[in-house]
Amino acid sequence: MTTAAAARAPQRDKGFFEALAPGGRRVFLGLAAVAVCLLFAFPVLWLVLTSLRPGHGVFYVHRGTEFTLENFHEVLSQEIVLKAMVNSFMISTLATILSLGVTVTSGYMLSRFKGPIPNAWFSLIYVFRCVPYVSWVLPLYFVTRALGIFDTYWGLLLPHVAVHVCFFSWIMKGFFDGIDPSMEYAAMIDGCSRWGAFWRVAMPAAVPGLTALAILCWLYTWNEFLFALILTAHETPILTVVMAQFVHELGMEWHLMSATAILSLGPALLVTVFGQKYVIRGLKV
Amino acid sequence: MRRMTTTRRAFLGLDEKRRFMLALIAPAVFALVCFQIVPIITGANASFRDWALHDPKRTWVGFKNYLYVLTDPEFLLVVLPNTFGFMAASVGCSLVLGLALAVLLNRKFPGRGIVQTAILLPLMVAPVIAAIMIRWMFNDQFGIVNVVLDVFGLPPIAWLTQRWTAFLAILLTDVWLWTPWFTLLLLAGLQSLPPEPFEAAQIDAATPWRTFRYITLPMLRPVMVVCIVIRSIDAFRTFDIVWTISGGGPARATEVFSIYAYVEAFQFLNFGRGSAAAVIGAVIIVIFAMALYRILNRWVEVSK
Numbered sequence: 001m002t003t004a005a006a007a008r009a010p011q012r013d014k015g016f017f018e019a020l021a022p023g024g025r026r027v028f029l030g031l032a033a034v035a036v037c038l039l040f041a042f043p044v045l046w047l048v049l050t051s052l053r054p055g056h057g058v059f060y061v062h063r064g065t066e067f068t069l070e071n072f073h074e075v076l077s078q079e080i081v082l083k084a085m086v087n088s089f090m091i092s093t094l095a096t097i098l099s100l101g102v103t104v105t106s107g108y109m110l111s112r113f114k115g116p117i118p119n120a121w122f123s124l125i126y127v128f129r130c131v132p133y134v135s136w137v138l139p140l141y142f143v144t145r146a147l148g149i150f151d152t153y154w155g156l157l158l159p160h161v162a163v164h165v166c167f168f169s170w171i172m173k174g175f176f177d178g179i180d181p182s183m184e185y186a187a188m189i190d191g192c193s194r195w196g197a198f199w200r201v202a203m204p205a206a207v208p209g210l211t212a213l214a215i216l217c218w219l220y221t222w223n224e225f226l227f228a229l230i231l232t233a234h235e236t237p238i239l240t241v242v243m244a245q246f247v248h249e250l251g252m253e254w255h256l257m258s259a260t261a262i263l264s265l266g267p268a269l270l271v272t273v274f275g276q277k278y279v280i281r282g283l284k285v
Numbered sequence: 286m287r288r289m290t291t292t293r294r295a296f297l298g299l300d301e302k303r304r305f306m307l308a309l310i311a312p313a314v315f316a317l318v319c320f321q322i323v324p325i326i327t328g329a330n331a332s333f334r335d336w337a338l339h340d341p342k343r344t345w346v347g348f349k350n351y352l353y354v355l356t357d358p359e360f361l362l363v364v365l366p367n368t369f370g371f372m373a374a375s376v377g378c379s380l381v382l383g384l385a386l387a388v389l390l391n392r393k394f395p396g397r398g399i400v401q402t403a404i405l406l407p408l409m410v411a412p413v414i415a416a417i418m419i420r421w422m423f424n425d426q427f428g429i430v431n432v433v434l435d436v437f438g439l440p441p442i443a444w445l446t447q448r449w450t451a452f453l454a455i456l457l458t459d460v461w462l463w464t465p466w467f468t469l470l471l472l473a474g475l476q477s478l479p480p481e482p483f484e485a486a487q488i489d490a491a492t493p494w495r496t497f498r499y500i501t502l503p504m505l506r507p508v509m510v511v512c513i514v515i516r517s518i519d520a521f522r523t524f525d526i527v528w529t530i531s532g533g534g535p536a537r538a539t540e541v542f543s544i545y546a547y548v549e550a551f552q553f554l555n556f557g558r559g560s561a562a563a564v565i566g567a568v569i570i571v572i573f574a575m576a577l578y579r580i581l582n583r584w585v586e587v588s589k
Contacts, residue, residue: 029389029394030395030396036389036404037399037400040403040404040406040407041403041406043419043422046418046422047414101312102312102313105310106313109306109310117303117306118306121310128322130567132524133522133543134546134563135325135563136327137324138556139324139327140324143319143320143327158319162316165313165316165317166317169313219408225411225412226524244413254421261410272405
């Protein structure tokens with residue numbers, strides 16, 4: 001719309017937004033923000049409330065008046081829960097470190113090189129990213145048993161890394177696509193090896209993106225359920241699986257499960273609050 | 286390769302390049318092969334055999350399992366429409382909501398930090414927990430939703446024992462879980478848009494809606510395409526929340542594809558058929574993902 005056309009056009013329809021005075025606009029935004037907050041926070045708040053009710057109180061969660069910390073006490077006194085928290089934390093952290101290490105080189109290769117090898121690798125990753133977990137979860141059980149790593153850290157870490165390779169290589173490629181390769185060429189002309197150019201020039205530039213991915217990867221592994229269920233037993237309890245154990249034939253022990261869920265949310269909340277700034281900054285391509 | 290050996294010294298760069306490329310992906314290839322490709326091949330192998338738990342012989346039966354699945358009316362008339370319908374509805378709703386929220390968060394207003402943290406809450410919650418919570422909230426005797434309905438004088442609804450209301454609960458869970466993911470990625474996309482077109486639009490006195498529709502949306506298309514494709518693929522594979530909320534629904538009415546494969550393998554104890562269903566689903570989603578990627582890419586090209 002040129003200015004001449006705008007001058008000739010009849011009076012513009014006032015959109016809803018302009019109809020509100022600036023103060024009204026702010027109120028509208030504020031209300032929308034509150035509504036959104038409530039909608040997203042409600043199930044979590046409900047969870048917190050349920051975890052604070054005594055066992056018989058789950059049937060009047062919204063009406064009851066008793067509050068108790070006994071659920072947390074009971075849950076934390078079970079050794080399996082404590083072990084599970086430690087295991088989950090270790091697995092999440094180790095899986096994040098390993099996965100990032102493996103996928104950063106993979107993404108770099110996909111970004112910087114052209115030809116049959118990168119194309120083949122990209123197609124492979126894309127195809128295997130689409131395969132539903134249910135297709136390989138049972139055979140994975142047999143594979144880890146055969147390798148003798150079932151129910152150990154490695155037995156859970158390596159399959160997670162395999163999944164992350166498909167998830168994150170593509171995103172890593174995007175990050176490296178956004179970094180100008182001329183710096184690396186300059187470094188190589190100055191005598192740097194290819195690996196040196198990658199490690200000393202490209203990697204530091206990719207750190208914001210890596211931080212964002214590290215946080216997402218950590219959260220994803222922390223909350224992962226299916227692999228933890230199939231690939232662990234008594235030696236290596238994992239928190240998400242332990243949470244599900246409160247389901248019995250007699251019915252669910254909602255209060256205990258809620259308490260464990262809140263314990264599981266704790267570290268995730270810390271990581272998210274600490275990292276959300278980096279996630280948004282890092283995801284800018 | 287033989288041709289290059291004689292001139293190897295001249296093409297040293299090329300050879301070294303190939304070696305570098307392969308070295309870069311070696312650990313990833315190792316993990317992928319051992320822990321994804323080998324299990325999938327094992328699973329595919331099982332799909333060609335008559336493998337039921339009570340029958341230790343695993344005789345080769347060719348495509349019998351595949352034929353069974355592909356002609357099963359449950360699969361064709363219930364599971365496939367459910368899965369694609371769920372995928373379309375979930376991705377559509379999450380995209381629209383996520384976009385709205387991203388636009389909202391792009392402006393500065395007091396309390397923005399709190400809103401941002403609140404929106405990110407669902408990302409921290411494990412899907413299984415969210416599903417359990419929704420199941421509890423929609424409980425027909427004690428759930429909060431029926432309590433609210435009661436306050437308004439409406440009769441309670443048996444949410445989880447009817448097909449469409451159970452579907453609604455599942456859809457709600459999925460949208461709740463994934464809208465923040467869309468919001469994050471779209472917000473990052475919005476924040477990296479160049480300001481010049483917006484300044485030009487302001488000079489031309491364009492309304493916010495027109496700016497949004499003709500400038501913001503087209504520039505955001507690449508990010509939206511990636512989000513839609515990734516989320517569609519994951520929505521197709523949903524298992525946790527459907528299983529937790531409805532277990533496949535009243536009389537298998539809310540079954541999606543992953544549940545169907547699981548039920549065949551672990552409830553009917555026919556691993557051969559379950560693996561065949563899983564392979565068929567994998568093929569469907571791979572073809573669909575490639576088609577979707579191509580269609581959306583063409584859409585992006587046109588918009589440029």
